[in-house]
Amino acid sequence: MTVNAWSVTTQASDTLPEKPQYVDIYTGQPLEIWYDTDKHMTMNQATRMPVEFYINTSNWDTVYGRGQFVVNNFIIRDENGRYKLDESKVKIDGDEIKIKDGDRKLKIDGEEFKLKDGDLKIKHDMEDGEGKIKSDSTKIKIEDDEIKIKSGDDKLKAEKDEIKVKKAGKKVKNKDGKIKE
Secondary structure (H helix, E strand, C coil), X not given: CCCCHHHHHHHHHHHCCCCCXXXXXXXXXXXXXXXXXXXXXXXXXXXXXXCCEEEECCCCEXXXXXXXXXXXXXXXXXXXXXXXXXXXXXEEECCEEEEEECCEEEEEECCEEEEEECCEEEEEECCCCCEEEECCCEEEEEECCEEEEEECCEEEEEECCEXXXXXXXXXXXXXXXXXXC
């Protein structure tokens, strides 16, 4: 097998991910954008004006500029041809956004994120990193330097240098990486 600089360069460029490209939802023209964290708004770099909706061409998602939420299937066109959020699915009040899609509900309020999808519930506080995940048979809780997992009769608790495991009511303790029954 012969390898030359051309084949290596071609292979490398074929496998490198492309930088995401953004386009204006109305014109289809490329957009250079940045996100203003103070205003929680995507801004057009050329005009310095807010961008309400845009398309990410790397995955063809429609993105809401305020908060940068993917809003595929959550926007409609009004009588003037302008896009707006479908109020039957999306509610916005200050820093709070609620999205409902069938059995799935998403709520983002400032730094707190909640998702409910059937029997799955996820709660995450982005400020302090604490979170909970619940399904019909499993619970996971992350708090401070501690993780707790419960699945059926099995439990795991991990904190700093110690992991405690309980399998089907029988305690298993792990210290220094060694599991003892």
